[in-house]
Amino acid sequence: MASNVLRDARRIVVKVGSSLVTNEGRGLDETAIAQWCRQLAALVRGDGQVRREVIMVSSGAIAEGMKRLGWTSRPKEVHELQAAAAVGQMGLAQMYETKLREQGLGSAQVLLTHADLADRERYLNARSTLLTLLQLGVLPVINENDTVVNDEIKFGDNDTLGALVANLVEADVLVILTDQKGLYTADPRKDPEARFVHEARAGDPALEAMAGGAGSSIGKGGMITKILAAKRAAGSGASTVIAWGRESDVLVRLVQGEAIGTLLVAQTAKTQARKQWMADHLQLRGAVVVDAGAAAKLRGEGKSLLPIGMTAVEGEFSRGDVIAVRDAQGREIARGLANYASAEARLLCRKPSGEFERLLGYAAEPEMVHRDNLVLTGA
Secondary structure, three states: OHHHHHHOOOEEEEEEOHHHHOOOOOOOOHHHHHHHHHHHHHHHHOOOOOOOEEEEEEOOHHHHHHHHHOOOOOOOOHHHHHHHHHHHHHHHHHHHHHHHHHOOOEEEEEEEOHHHHHOHHHHHHHHHHHHHHHHOOEEEEEEEOOOOOOOOOOOOHHHHHHHHHHHHOOOOEEEEEEOOOOEEOOOOOOOOOOOEEOEEEOOOHHHHHHHOOEOOOOOOOEHHHHHHHHHHHHOOOOEEEEEEOOOOOHHHHHHOOOOOOEEEEOOOOHHHHHHHHHHHOOOOOEEEEEOHHHHHHHHHHOOOEOHHHEEEEEEOOOOOOEEEEEOOOOOEEEEEEOOOOHHHHHHHOOOOHHHHHHHHOOOOOOOOEOHHHEEEOOO
16 A cells, blocks of 8 residues: 555655754754755656656744744744744745755745635635646745744644645645654653554544654644644545655655555545535535525536525625535535625526626626535535
């Protein structure tokens, strides 16, 4: 299984942690970053194999900023964390750009917040940008935009960000490079009976019990955040590998099919993943009520939802928000991405598509929810 998952992967997200990037807080580790960039370039070029699309999610901005500011311990005040991130981001981006350019590979810095990925319109914009960069042969280097957020600077943030990026671009594999060999059944420093976990199912509750607590004082993540990130990535069909970042040629050997680290296999097929994400993970902003005919077409024929079949609109939502579709009895039968905001949807209820331009002043999609963006959830 391990060899097939990595060898067959065409789109890969690699996340590397602060302690590796900054050599336990002593400053950016130029040698290590150069080695990763050499391997990333080999994957993109397809040296001896197939070409891969690769995205890097790199921690290290706050840790590098601490080094440049002469701070020996991670500050607790948000404004100090943001200041450290602003200082450190300059050096981090420059280092990746230099080392990737030495390998003949273009790079792009992309700063994201969790809010960018929670809002559907910004999510689609970020997705389009990243996919365009990949098509251009440019390697995106992503970090949390720590200089402008507050509650996002927290325990394990970039492990979660790596999983969210994997979901965003529908990656095949998330590789988390860390300062540990992988997952053990218990802390091997404390339990001599601890066994190494070579492969398991992503999302298995037993893994969280094995993972333990937080990591170093430099990067706030620990194995538990990596296990939870793997669970999140699996929701969109991406398997996860947790491996030691200083393993020689770790990325190249992984895509060659070598079993390194811990492989957490996703059980969800990629074709099912987006609809599962809509069904299980997004907060609903509102709903539309449909008549019996529209309900029957959704349930039995897999059709898109047309405004002519809508009888009412509930709540306030924007284009791109996830909404519920309810029948006349109030039962949820589906969820999907709205093509129209709630105010527009109210104008379109019971109207054929030929009247949209007159009602709205512009012509747009004929569907309220396209079937590709709709998942059945109820009877």
